[in-house]
Structures are given as C-alpha cells and as structure tokens.
Amino acid sequence: DAGITQSPRHKVTETGTPVTLRCHQTENHRYMYWYRQDPGHGLRLIHYSYGVKDTDKGEVSDGYSVSRSKTEDFLLTLESATSSQTSVYFCAIRVSGGNEQFFGPGTRLTVL
Amino acid sequence: DQQVKQNSPSLSVQEGRISILNCDYTNSMFDYFLWYKKYPAEGPTFLISISSIKDKNEDGRFTVFLNKSAKHLSLHIVPSQPGDSAVYFCAARGGVYGGSQGNLIFGKGTKLSVKP
Numbered sequence: 001d002a003g004i005t006q007s008p009r010h011k012v013t014e015t016g017t018p019v020t021l022r023c024h025q026t027e028n029h030r031y032m033y034w035y036r037q038d039p040g041h042g043l044r045l046i047h048y049s050y051g052v053k054d055t056d057k058g059e060v061s062d063g064y065s066v067s068r069s070k071t072e073d074f075l076l077t078l079e080s081a082t083s084s085q086t087s088v089y090f091c092a093i094r095v096s097g098g099n100e101q102f103f104g105p106g107t108r109l110t111v112l
Numbered sequence: 113d114q115q116v117k118q119n120s121p122s123l124s125v126q127e128g129r130i131s132i133l134n135c136d137y138t139n140s141m142f143d144y145f146l147w148y149k150k151y152p153a154e155g156p157t158f159l160i161s162i163s164s165i166k167d168k169n170e171d172g173r174f175t176v177f178l179n180k181s182a183k184h185l186s187l188h189i190v191p192s193q194p195g196d197s198a199v200y201f202c203a204a205r206g207g208v209y210g211g212s213q214g215n216l217i218f219g220k221g222t223k224l225s226v227k228p
Contacts, residue, residue, distance in 0.1 A: 004155075031214065042118075042201060042220035043156070050213055058215070090155055094214060099144050099205060101216060103155035 003027050004104035006091050012110045019078040021107050023091030025071075031094035032074040033101060034058075034066060036087040043090065049074055081111045115139050116204050118219035125226050131189040133222050135202030138183065144205040146216065147176060147187050149198045156201060160187070192226045199223045 003026035013019050023032060034046040045058030047066040055066050063085060065077045078085055088108050092101040117136045125131045135145075143164045148156040162169040162176045162185065169176050175188045189196055202219040 033215070035218075040220060043203075043218040045215060045217075048213065048215060056213075092155075099161060099214065100146060100158045102158060103148075105155050106153075 004091060004093060004102065006089075006104040006107050008107060009105065010108045012112065013081050014112050015082055016080050019081050019109065019111075021076045021089055021091075021109070023074040023076070023104060025074075025093050027093075028071050029093040030071075030096050031101075032068065033092040033094070034064075034074065034076045035090045035092065036060065037090060037106075038087050046076065046089075078109075081109075083111050085109065086111045114220075115142075116202055116217050116219040118200075118202055118222050120222050121220070122223045122225070125192045125224065127194055127226055127228050128191045131187075131192045131196065131224055131226065133187040133189075133200050133202075133224065135185045135187075135219055136183060137185075137204050139204070139206060140180075140183065142204040142206040142217075145176070145178060145185050146203045146205075147174075148201040148203060148218075149196075150201065150221070151198050159200075189224075192224075194226050194228050197224055197226045 005024045007022045033048045035043045044060045049055045049068045067075045088106050090106045091104040094101045115138050146161040147159040149159045150156040160171050160174045160176050162178050178185045199221045201221045203216040
C-alpha cells in the first residue's frame with residue numbers, strides 16, 4: 001500500500017461543467033502521474049509531476065490541466081468536461097530512483 | 113504509433129497449467145520493462161519487472177523473459193490459479209513523454225481467465 005487515495009471515487013457530471021479530481025499521497029514521493037484507462041486503449045498518461053509546481057504533459061493532455069501546490073496533492077482538472085472524457089482515472093506515484101509506479105484505486109468519471 | 117503491443121486481448125487457461133502472456137515493443141531505447149495486474153474496480157498492481165540488461169527474472173510463480181533482439185517479452189505464470197484471473201498490462205520505461213523522467217508506456221492489456 002503506497003498510501004495513495006483518490007477522490008471522488010465516482011462522479012457523474014454534465015457536458016461543459018468543470019471537474020477536479022484529487023490524488024493524495026502520504027509518503028512525500030516526488031513523482032506523481034495521472035492516467036486514464038479506456039477499453040481498447042490500456043493506460044494512457046495525461047500529465048505528470050516531478051515536484052511541487054513542476055508538471056508536464058503526457059500523451060493525452062488535451063482538455064486537461066494539473067496543479068501541484070504541495071507534495072502530497074496532485075489535482076487533475078477538466079475545465080469543460082466532454083463525453084469523450086468519460087473514463088476511469090488513475091493516479092500513480094514513483095519513488096525517486098525506483099522504476100515501479102504504484103497506483104491509486106481510481107476514479108470513475110461519467111460525463112453525460 | 114503504438115510502442116508497446118499486447119496483441120492478444122484475452123487468454124483462457126486451465127487451473128494448474130502454464131499461462132504465457134506476450135508483449136512486443138518497437139523502441140530499442142526502452143531500458144526497463146514491467147508487468148502489472150489489474151482486478152476490476154481496483155488500481156493496477158505491480159507484479160514483476162526486468163532490466164534490459166537481463167533476459168530473465170523470476171519471482172515465485174511468475175517469470176518474465178526478455179528477448180531484446182526480437183523486442184519481445186513474455187510473462188509466464190506456473191501453475192496458474194483462478195485468483196490469477198485479471199487483466200495484465202505490459203509497460204516499458206522510456207519514450208517521448210518524459211522517458212528521461214522514468215515515465216512508462218503501457219500496452220492495451222490481456223485479460224487472463226483461469227478456469228477451475
């Protein structure tokens with residue numbers, strides 16, 4: 001257990017509304033990641049962070065923004081949700097110097 | 113362009129037999145490979161990994177083999193158990209999006225069903 005929590009765990013929202021997902025870790029790991037998982041696509045990287053206020057884009061970053069104002073929290077924001085953003089979102093951490101990433105339990109987001 | 117490929121969406125195996133899950137990659141710069149297991153409604157769980165300087169790594173019932181010349185790796189589970197039924201993801205470290213930061217690229221996954 002890498003001490004990762006995600007909130008909310010489930011959310012239903014309407015097209016055009018803003019949505020923020022939170023990832024919280026308790027062990028002060030430097031690296032944090034946001035992925036989305038969709039049928040037929042596996043896990044795709046949205047954004048990642050390598051420190052407080054240090055973030056960068058991943059493979060599928062369009063329509064998403066992130067913020068990391070403190071080590072323990074990594075926020076993913078959908079400024080104006082679309083139906084194509086209906087997905088399961090996973091947060092992950094990586095220990096500095098390590099190779100493995102450890103995942104949170106996920107957030108299931110439905111955009112109607 | 114898919115850099116990590118798992119060409120079998122599903123695999124069915126009898127309990128007690130061997131399960132072999134395959135993964136191919138295209139980028140010769142990948143230097144580390146991992147396998148994750150995922151149960152429904154849970155996050156992926158790290159299973160086993162291998163460095164590109166090795167050709168085999170074993171952990172209990174799980175063994176990963178790497179063939180660099182063929183850009184191919186496989187996960188062997190012996191003996192398979194019903195609790196192994198899950199989706200298995202292959203991942204490689206490197207690539208365009210933060211590869212130097214240790215970021216991973218995942219395959220699409222293979223759903224393993226182990227029948228009693």
